Amino acid sequence: MDKKLQENMPIYVQIMNRVREAVAAGELKPGDRVAPVREMAQDFEVNPNTMQRALNELEREGLLVSERTAGRFVTEDKELISRLRSEMAVDTVDAFRREMAALGYSDEEMMEFFRKRCEVTGSGALTLERIG
Amino acid sequence: MDKKLQENMPIYVQIMNRVREAVAAGELKPGDRVAPVREMAQDFEVNPNTMQRALNELEREGLLVSERTAGRFVTEDKELISRLRSEMAVDTVDAFRREMAALGYSDEEMMEFFRKRCEVTGSGALTLERIG
DNA sequence: ATTATTGTACTAATTAAATAATACAATAAT
DNA sequence: ATTATTGTATTATTTAATTAGTACAATAAT
Numbered sequence: 632m633d634k635k636l637q638e639n640m641p642i643y644v645q646i647m648n649r650v651r652e653a654v655a656a657g658e659l660k661p662g663d664r665v666a667p668v669r670e671m672a673q674d675f676e677v678n679p680n681t682m683q684r685a686l687n688e689l690e691r692e693g694l695l696v697s698e699r700t701a702g703r704f705v706t707e708d709k710e711l712i713s714r715l716r717s718e719m720a721v722d723t724v725d726a727f728r729r730e731m732a733a734l735g736y737s738d739e740e741m742m743e744f745f746r747k748r749c750e751v752t753g754s755g756a757l758t759l760e761r762i763g
Numbered sequence: 764m765d766k767k768l769q770e771n772m773p774i775y776v777q778i779m780n781r782v783r784e785a786v787a788a789g790e791l792k793p794g795d796r797v798a799p800v801r802e803m804a805q806d807f808e809v810n811p812n813t814m815q816r817a818l819n820e821l822e823r824e825g826l827l828v829s830e831r832t833a834g835r836f837v838t839e840d841k842e843l844i845s846r847l848r849s850e851m852a853v854d855t856v857d858a859f860r861r862e863m864a865a866l867g868y869s870d871e872e873m874m875e876f877f878r879k880r881c882e883v884t885g886s887g888a889l890t891l892e893r894i895g
Numbered sequence: 896a897t898t899a900t901t902g903t904a905c906t907a908a909t910t911a912a913a914t915a916a917t918a919c920a921a922t923a924a925t
Numbered sequence: 926a927t928t929a930t931t932g933t934a935t936t937a938t939t940t941a942a943t944t945a946g947t948a949c950a951a952t953a954a955t
Contacts, residue, residue: 639771639773641771641911641913642912642913643912643913644771652862652866655866655867656867657867667931667932668931669930669931669932677914678913679914679915680913680914680915681912681913683932683934684912687933697931697932697933698931699920699921699922699931699932699933700921700922700923700930700931700932701922701923701930701931701932702930702931702932703931703932716866720863720868721880723859723862723866724863724877724880725884726859727855727856727858727859727877728877728880733784733788734784734787734851734852734855735787735788735789735848736852737886738881742874742877742878744856745856745859745860745873745874745877748853748857748860749860752857754864754869754870773941773942773943774943775942775943799900799901799902800901800902801900809943809944810943810944810945811944811945812943812944813943815902815903815904816942816943818902819903829903830901830902831901831902831903831950831952832900832950832951832952832953833901833902833952834900834902835901
C-alpha cells in the first residue's frame with residue numbers, strides 16, 4: 632500500500648481508497664490487524680484526526696472493525712471483500728470508458744490504445760512514474 | 764459538454780477538465796467562441812469568480828484566448844489541441860491501468876474485464892448513469 | 896457620442912478540510 | 926494494581942475553495 636497522496640481530493644477520501652484497494656487486492660487479508668491510528672497517521676504523514684476520520688468511515692462501511700484497545704482489524708467477511716473488489720473494478724472500468732468516450736474514442740479505439748500503451752510501458756512502469 | 768459536477772475535486776479544476784475534453788474531442792473547434800464568463804457561470808451553476816479562475820488557467824495553458832470585449836475563443840493551434848488529446852488519453856489509460864493493478868488485475872485481466880463490461884452495457888449507457 | 900457587452904480586479908464573508916493540542920476510556924500487558 | 930497502548934472525543938486554529946458583491950476597463954454596436 633503506497634503512501635504518497637495526490638492533490639485535489641480530500642486526504643481522508645484518498646486514504647479510504649488506498650485502504651479499500653489494499654483490502655480488495657488481498658494485500659490486507661481478512662482478520663489482519665492494521666497499525667494504530669497514530670502510527671498510520673505518521674506513515675501517511677497526516678494528522679491523527681484526519682486518519683481517524685478515514686478509518687471511522689471505513690468502519691461504517693464494514694470494511695474495518697475496531698476492538699477497543701486490542702486494535703483495528705480487517706473484516707472477516709470475505710463475501711463483502713470480494714464484492715468490494717468487483718464493484719471497484721466496475722467503477723474503474725466505467726470511469727475509464729466514460730473519460731475516453733469524452734475524448735472521442737470508441738470502445739474499439741480504447742481497446743487498441745490500451746494494448747499499445749501496454750506494449751510501450753511494461754507492467755511495472757506506471758506506479759513509480761505517477762505516484763513518485 | 765455536460766455540466767453536472769462531482770464532489771471531491773475543486774470545482775474550477777473540474778471545469779477545466781470539461782473544457783479540455785470538449786476541445787480535445789472536437790466538440791469545441793479551433794476558433795470557436797465560447798460563452799461569456801457570466802453565462803458559463805450560470806450554465807455550470809457556479810460563481811463567476813470560480814468560472815473565471817478556470818478560464819484564466821486554461822488561457823495560461825494556451826487552450827483559450829480572450830480578446831478583450833469580443834469574447835473568449837478556442838485556440839487556432841490545432842497542433843496544440845491534438846497533442847492535448849493524446850496526452851489526456853495517455854493519462855487516462857495509465858490511470859486506469861494503475862488503479863486496476865492496485866486491485867490486483869493483470870493487463871490481460873483488465874482487457875478481459877473491459878471487453879465483458881462493454882458487452883454488458885452498450886456504448887451510451889455510462890454517461891447518463893454516472894453523471895446524472 | 897452613448898450604451899451595452901465583454902473581460903478583469905478586488906475585498907470581504909463563508910464553508911469545509913486539515914491541523915493542533917489535549918483529554919478521556921477501555922483493556923492488554925506487566 | 927499499575928502501566929502502557931489503544932481507540933475516541935472535543936475544542937480551537939489554520940488554510941484553501943467558493944461565494945458574494947461591486948467596480949473598473951475596453952470595445953463592439955447603436
